[in-house]
Amino acid sequence: MRTFAVLFQKELRESWRSFKFLWMPLLFIFLGISDPIMNYYMEDILNAVGNLPEGFTITLPDYAPADILLASTGQFQSIGLIVLVVIAAGMINRERQNGTALFIYVRPISFAALYFSKWAVINLLAVLSVILGYGASMYYTAILYGTVEPLLFIQMVASYCVWILFATTIALMFSAMFKTALSITFTVIVLPIGVLVQSLIGQFWNVSPWKLADYSVQLLTQSENEYYLKTLLLTIICTVIFILIGILFTRKNASSVKV
């Protein structure tokens, strides 16, 4: 526990010095507020840059608050998710490659503490960003479109956070397994492209961790979804398994550190 506290502080300081705790939340806040504002001004934007023919009229749909939150989720799932997992995919192996890890590995540390210090910091960052991002999105949606049920909103954010924990855990697991370039490639294939595949042919299955983000937004509109709890449970179980694999590979690959 003592080792964990020291390593956790070290990770936290490193993330702070590389400004991650500044720009990651700012990115999510930006993604969160861009959709409500863009949809609100869509008519003006089309008039200004759309180059529409004279007398052309379009009727824009009346957005419900849940639609705007869905759009914001889409932003988080593309740009936000890519940035977050790319950062996570470099956390363990970058230290091994530039030799910093040597200073840590020569001491009798527990690899579980090492792994969890990184896991805790990246997830602190991720959850903070997601909460601020959804908070900003909800704030603007409430001003411009209307409110949603507060409890459902909290539930939605919480279950989206579970999905984000799953995503960063996968990225960290690859980070413990491979070198930086390879781990980033695998992470991008499994997560953002997984989300893409999910949106293309996802209707063929009902329970998969990649569905959790969709289901969490659907909480706002649909009253009952029999698959939601199963998906949530499956995601949590997968996260735990990937954490264990991650710790295993952190220990196994400790010898691959560059001297």
Next chain:
Amino acid sequence: MMDINWALVAPLLVIQVVLLIVALVDLIRIESTNGPKWVWALVIIFFNILGPIVYFIFGRKS
């Protein structure tokens, strides 16, 4: 023709300016970057929001 409610758009501008300034200050103070510094300066200044973030992810040598 377009009357923009500036109170609504201001946060976007604030985020952009904060990221721009932090990235530029860091670029000036850092010893070396991945690739030439002046390219990163252009990227940070001319790409809204994403420029500074791309710099923070790929530009800084750890």
